[in-house]
Amino acid sequence: MKVIRSLLKILTSVQLTVALLALSLALIFFGTLDQVYIGIRGAQKEYFESFLAFWQYPQQWWLGRSLSWLHLPVPGGYLIGPLLIVNLTLAHFRYFRPSWKKAGIAMIHAGVVLLLISQLMTNILQEESALWIEEGGSANYMESYYQNELVIIDKSNPAHDGVVSIPTKLLERQQSFQHPKLPFRIRVESYFPNSALLQQTEGGALPSSATNKGLAVEMKLVPEERPETTKQNEKNAPSAIVELIGTDGSLGVWLASVWLGDELPAQTFQDSGRIFEIALRVKREYLPFSVELIDFTHDRYPGTEIPKNFSSKVTLKNPDTGEDRQALIYMNHPLRYAGLTFFQASFTPDDKASMLQVVRNPGWLIPYISCTLVSIGLLFQFGYHLIRFSRGRKS
Amino acid sequence: MKKNVSVVLIILGVLIVFGGLRPAKYKSEFNVKEFATLPTLEGGRLKPLDSAARNSLLLLSRKQTYRTAEGNKKSAIEWFMELTLNPREADSRSVFYISNPEVLGLIGVEMKEAKEGHFLFSFDDLRPQLNEIQRQGQLVNEEAQLRTAYERSIINLLNGLNAYYRLAHSIHSPDLTSKVEHEFHVYQTAVEEGGGELEKQQAGQEHDKAALDRYLFFVSRYRDLSETASLKIIPPLDPEEGPPGWENVGESLLRVIKSGHPDPIALDYARLVDAYQSGDTGTFDTVMSSLKTDLKKRQGDHYSYGKFEYFLSQFEPFYLSSILYVIVFLVAAISWLCWPRTLSQTAYRLLWLAFSVQTFGLLARMLIQGRPPVTNLYSSAVFVGIVAVLLSLFLERIYKNGIGSAVAGLIGFSTLIIAHNLSRSGDTMEMMRAVLDSNFWLATHVITVTMGYSATYLAGALAIIYIVRGLFTKGLDKTTARGLEGMVYGIICFALLFSFVGTVLGGIWADQSWGRFWGWDPKENGALMIVLWNALVLHCRWGKLAGPRGIMCLAIFGNIITSWSWFGTNMLGVGLHAYGFMDSATFWLLIFVVSQMALIGAGLLPARYWRSPATAR
Known part of the structure; x- marks a missing residue:
C-alpha cells in the first residue's frame, strides 16, 4: 500500500510533468537532428513511435571520428506520451478542486491529453497513398507510398481478375503460404526489402540465382540486396524469389520484383487448367469510384520559374451513388470525399500527368477539438490573471 | 539641465528620421533619379529599376553600394545604369565578391592582394579565367547538399557571372558599334524588305538573297536577346494584360515582324542608350521625359508604385x-x-x-x-x-x-x-x-x-x-x-x-x-x-x-x-x-x-x- 501511495505521489507530481516536458524536448530535438541522416519517416519510426531511441553522434560533425561511438539513449514517444497522459489526468484528482479559477487549467490539460491520444490514433490508423492520373485518363486505384504486395492474379475469368495479395511484410517472416483460392503453395526462397536487379553477362562474376522460370531466366536477372531507406523522396524496391509448388510438383522458381513493371510482359503460368500471373508491386487499393483528370495546370510567376499554383481539374464518378461531378484540386484546397482527402502532390515534368496524395485519417477531427479546448483554456487562464493583475495595480 | 538634455535627445532622434527623407545625391551628370524610378518586371514582380539594381548588386558584391577605382562611393543604380546602358565601362567596376581561398587560387590571386581589394573583382579581372571557371562549374557535385565550400563558391560565382551578362543585355544588345536607334531603324527596313523574301524563298520562288540574309541576321540576333535579357522593361499595350504581358527588349523587337515598327518605348530606351554613350545629358533628359510620358500612358495607375518603392529604399x-x-x-x-x-x-x-x-x-x-x-x-x-x-x-x-x-x-x-x-x-x-x-x-x-x-x-x-x-x-x-x-x-x-x-x-x-x-x-x-x-x-x-x-x-x-x-x-x-x-x-x-x-x-x-x-x- 505504501509503495502504491508513493508511486502515486510520483505519478501525480509536478516534478514528473517538468521531467517529461524536458525529456520530450530532448526527444524532439534529437529526432529532428537525425532527420538529416534517416529522413523524416525514419525519425518518426525510431524516435516518436518507439519506447527508446539511441542518438548517435554523427560522423560528419566536428570530432565525429572520435565521438561517433557515443550512443545517447533518448526516451521515445511511446514512453513519454502515455506517462504524460497519466500524469496530467491523475494530477487533477490530487491537486485540483473544481472551481472557476482552475477551469482553464482543466481545459488545457484535457485538450493536451486528447491531442496525445489523437496523435497515437493517427500513427496507427492513418494511411497515405498516391493516385497517378494522366490527362484524359482515369484511375480507380491508389498506390501505397511505402507498402508493397506479392500478388497472384487468376486470369481464367475474362470478365474479372481474381487477385490474391500477400503483403511483403509477411514475406519477411513466413516461409510458406497456402491460400484457399490457390491450387498451389508459395514457398519464399529469399526476400530483399530493398534491392537492385543486375543483369548477368556471359562469364560475369554475379552469383547465379535459384530462379528457373520467367523473366529472371529470360533476361538473366539477379536481385541484389540494398540497405533499406527511410529518406524523403527515396523508396525501397523489394524483390523476392519464390517457388510455387502445385499438387504435381514444382511450378518453377520465380523472381518477383517491383522493378519488373507494367512495361515488361507479365509472368504467367498455368496450373489446374487455370492461368495465373505472378508479380510483386506497390500495394494497391481499389476505390469504389473513379477519378478522371480533365486538365492539370502549373502556373508560374511571369518571367520566372517560381511556381504560383498547381491544380488538377477532375471528374469524380461513383457508379454506386450515381455521382458524376467535377472538382478542382489545388494548393491548400484538397478534395474530401468518402473519408479520403485528395490533395495536389506531384506531376510529371511535361505537365501531362498529376499525382494526388490520398490520405485516410479517421481521427482528423480530434486535433481540432483538443486545440480549441487548449486555446480557450489558455485564453481564459491568462486573461483571468491579466485582469486580476491590472486590478491589483490600479488599487 | 535635465529637461534640456531630454529635448536635445529627442530633437536628435527626429533629425535622424528627417535625414532619411533627404533626396539621394548622385555624382553622375545624368539624371539618375529619373532612371532609377523606371518600372521593370523582375522575379515575377513589378519594381523600379532601383530595386532591381540594389538586389543585383547585393547578390554580386554583398553590398548595395560600390567604390570606383578612385575610391568614390556610388549607389547601386549608378553602377546599374552603366552596366545596362554602357556595359564596356561597367566591366572595370569591382563588383564580384570572391572570398573562398581556393577560388581565389583558381583565378590566380593571392590572399593578401584580395584582402586589399576587399575581395572584390571586376569583370575585366575575371575575363581571362572565364573558361576555367566554367569548366570548374561543370565538375561540381550534382547533389547540391553534398557540395564543398569551394564548389558552392564556384557555383555562386558562375551564377553571378551569368546574372551580370544577362543584366548587361537587358536594355540593348551591346555588341554592335552602331547607334542603337539607328540599328532599330535598319532592322525595321530589313523586316519590310526581307519579310516578303522569306515567303518567296519558302514558296520556292526567286528572291533577294541579300535582303533575306539581313532579315534573318536580325531575327536570330533578337531571338538570342529575348532569351538573354533578364529584365522585362516593356509594358503590354493593353494594361489589362497585367504582369504576364510584360516583355523584355528582345521579345518586343521580335514583335516588329508582325507589327512592322518597333514599340515606341523600346525606341525611347534605344535613344536613352545612345544619349548616355555619347555623354549628351540634354538629349538624355528629353528622351527620359518622353519615355516617362509613354510609360504613364500605358501603365495608368500602377505607375506610382515604383516611385513609392524607390522612396522606401532611399528612406x-x-x-x-x-x-x-x-x-x-x-x-x-x-x-x-x-x-x-x-x-x-x-x-x-x-x-x-x-x-x-x-x-x-x-x-x-x-x-x-x-x-x-x-x-x-x-x-x-x-x-x-x-x-x-x-x-x-x-x-x-x-x-x-x-x-x-x-x-x-x-x-x-x-x-x-x-x-x-x-x-x-x-x-x-x-x-x-x-x-x-x-x-x-x-x-x-x-x-x-x-x-x-x-x-x-x-x-x-x-x-x-x-x-x-x-x-x-x-x-x-x-x-x-x-x-x-x-x-x-x-x-x-x-x-x-x-x-x-x-x-x-x-x-x-x-x-x-x-x-x-x-x-x-x-x-x-x-x-x-x-x-x-x-x-x-x-x-x-x-x-x-x-x-x-x-x-x-x-x-x-x-x-x-x-x-x-x-x-x-x-x-x-x-x-x-x-x-x-x-x-x-x-x-x-x-x-x-x-x-x-x-x-x-x-x-x-x-x-x-x-x-x-x-x-x-
Whole structure:
C-alpha cells in the first residue's frame, strides 16, 4: 500500500510533468537532428513511435571520428506520451478542486491529453497513398507510398481478375503460404526489402540465382540486396524469389520484383487448367469510384520559374451513388470525399500527368477539438490573471 | 539641465528620421533619379529599376553600394545604369565578391592582394579565367547538399557571372558599334524588305538573297536577346494584360515582324542608350521625359508604385530605426545610473519614434507586396522585432523604470541586424511559392508563430537584464526585481499562448493542405519545442521548482530554443520549410548559443556573488 501511495505521489507530481516536458524536448530535438541522416519517416519510426531511441553522434560533425561511438539513449514517444497522459489526468484528482479559477487549467490539460491520444490514433490508423492520373485518363486505384504486395492474379475469368495479395511484410517472416483460392503453395526462397536487379553477362562474376522460370531466366536477372531507406523522396524496391509448388510438383522458381513493371510482359503460368500471373508491386487499393483528370495546370510567376499554383481539374464518378461531378484540386484546397482527402502532390515534368496524395485519417477531427479546448483554456487562464493583475495595480 | 538634455535627445532622434527623407545625391551628370524610378518586371514582380539594381548588386558584391577605382562611393543604380546602358565601362567596376581561398587560387590571386581589394573583382579581372571557371562549374557535385565550400563558391560565382551578362543585355544588345536607334531603324527596313523574301524563298520562288540574309541576321540576333535579357522593361499595350504581358527588349523587337515598327518605348530606351554613350545629358533628359510620358500612358495607375518603392529604399526606415534603437537602449541604460525619471521618459518617447518608423517600413512593404507582414525569413526578423518592441512599450507604460525601453532597444536593434544579414540573398519581397500563396494562412499561422518567437525572446532579454544588473551592479532594488519577475512571467504566459495557437494553426493549415495535422517536419518540431519549453518554465514556477533566479536562467535558455526553431531547423536542409539554407549563419548561431550559456552560467552563481542584495532569494 505504501509503495502504491508513493508511486502515486510520483505519478501525480509536478516534478514528473517538468521531467517529461524536458525529456520530450530532448526527444524532439534529437529526432529532428537525425532527420538529416534517416529522413523524416525514419525519425518518426525510431524516435516518436518507439519506447527508446539511441542518438548517435554523427560522423560528419566536428570530432565525429572520435565521438561517433557515443550512443545517447533518448526516451521515445511511446514512453513519454502515455506517462504524460497519466500524469496530467491523475494530477487533477490530487491537486485540483473544481472551481472557476482552475477551469482553464482543466481545459488545457484535457485538450493536451486528447491531442496525445489523437496523435497515437493517427500513427496507427492513418494511411497515405498516391493516385497517378494522366490527362484524359482515369484511375480507380491508389498506390501505397511505402507498402508493397506479392500478388497472384487468376486470369481464367475474362470478365474479372481474381487477385490474391500477400503483403511483403509477411514475406519477411513466413516461409510458406497456402491460400484457399490457390491450387498451389508459395514457398519464399529469399526476400530483399530493398534491392537492385543486375543483369548477368556471359562469364560475369554475379552469383547465379535459384530462379528457373520467367523473366529472371529470360533476361538473366539477379536481385541484389540494398540497405533499406527511410529518406524523403527515396523508396525501397523489394524483390523476392519464390517457388510455387502445385499438387504435381514444382511450378518453377520465380523472381518477383517491383522493378519488373507494367512495361515488361507479365509472368504467367498455368496450373489446374487455370492461368495465373505472378508479380510483386506497390500495394494497391481499389476505390469504389473513379477519378478522371480533365486538365492539370502549373502556373508560374511571369518571367520566372517560381511556381504560383498547381491544380488538377477532375471528374469524380461513383457508379454506386450515381455521382458524376467535377472538382478542382489545388494548393491548400484538397478534395474530401468518402473519408479520403485528395490533395495536389506531384506531376510529371511535361505537365501531362498529376499525382494526388490520398490520405485516410479517421481521427482528423480530434486535433481540432483538443486545440480549441487548449486555446480557450489558455485564453481564459491568462486573461483571468491579466485582469486580476491590472486590478491589483490600479488599487 | 535635465529637461534640456531630454529635448536635445529627442530633437536628435527626429533629425535622424528627417535625414532619411533627404533626396539621394548622385555624382553622375545624368539624371539618375529619373532612371532609377523606371518600372521593370523582375522575379515575377513589378519594381523600379532601383530595386532591381540594389538586389543585383547585393547578390554580386554583398553590398548595395560600390567604390570606383578612385575610391568614390556610388549607389547601386549608378553602377546599374552603366552596366545596362554602357556595359564596356561597367566591366572595370569591382563588383564580384570572391572570398573562398581556393577560388581565389583558381583565378590566380593571392590572399593578401584580395584582402586589399576587399575581395572584390571586376569583370575585366575575371575575363581571362572565364573558361576555367566554367569548366570548374561543370565538375561540381550534382547533389547540391553534398557540395564543398569551394564548389558552392564556384557555383555562386558562375551564377553571378551569368546574372551580370544577362543584366548587361537587358536594355540593348551591346555588341554592335552602331547607334542603337539607328540599328532599330535598319532592322525595321530589313523586316519590310526581307519579310516578303522569306515567303518567296519558302514558296520556292526567286528572291533577294541579300535582303533575306539581313532579315534573318536580325531575327536570330533578337531571338538570342529575348532569351538573354533578364529584365522585362516593356509594358503590354493593353494594361489589362497585367504582369504576364510584360516583355523584355528582345521579345518586343521580335514583335516588329508582325507589327512592322518597333514599340515606341523600346525606341525611347534605344535613344536613352545612345544619349548616355555619347555623354549628351540634354538629349538624355528629353528622351527620359518622353519615355516617362509613354510609360504613364500605358501603365495608368500602377505607375506610382515604383516611385513609392524607390522612396522606401532611399528612406531606409529599418536602418533609421536600428540607429534609434541603439540610442533608446543607451538612454534607458544610463537612466539606471542617473536621472531615472527624465531619461527613462526620454527613452520611452524615442522608442515610440523608432517603433513608428519601423512600423511605417513594415506597412509600406505590405502595401507594395499586397501580403501580410511575414513572407520570408527576412520579414520574420523585422516582425519579431516589432512585436517585441510593442510588448515592451506596454511594459514600460506600466512599470516606467526604463527596463521596457532598454529591452526594446536591444531586441529591436538585434533583429534588424539579423534582417540586414538575411537580405543578402536578394529581393526581400520575392513571390510566394505555390503552397505559401495563401494570405489567410500567412496572416494567421505565420503571424501568431512569429509572435510566439518574439515573446519568448522578450522574456529571455528581460531575464538577461535581471542577471546582468543583479550580478554586476547594486542598482537592482527590490521593486525593480519584483517588477522584472512579473514581466518575465507575464510575457512567458503570452509566449505560450501565441506559440501554441500558432503551432496549432500550422497543424490546421497542414491538415487543410496535405490531409495530415502533424508531420514531424523540423520547423513544426521547432515550434512545438518553444511551446513545451514555455510550458516547462511555467510549471517550474507554479510547482516552485525554481526560484526567481532559476526562472531567469530558464527564460534565457528559451532564447536558444527559439533560435533553434527560427534558424537552426532551416539549416538542416530537410522537410517542407527548408527554404533558407545558410552557411555562415550556423557559425553565428553557435556563437549565440555559447553567449546564452555563459549568461545562464553567470545566473547560476550562488547568491553571495550577486552585488544587488534584492536578488538573493
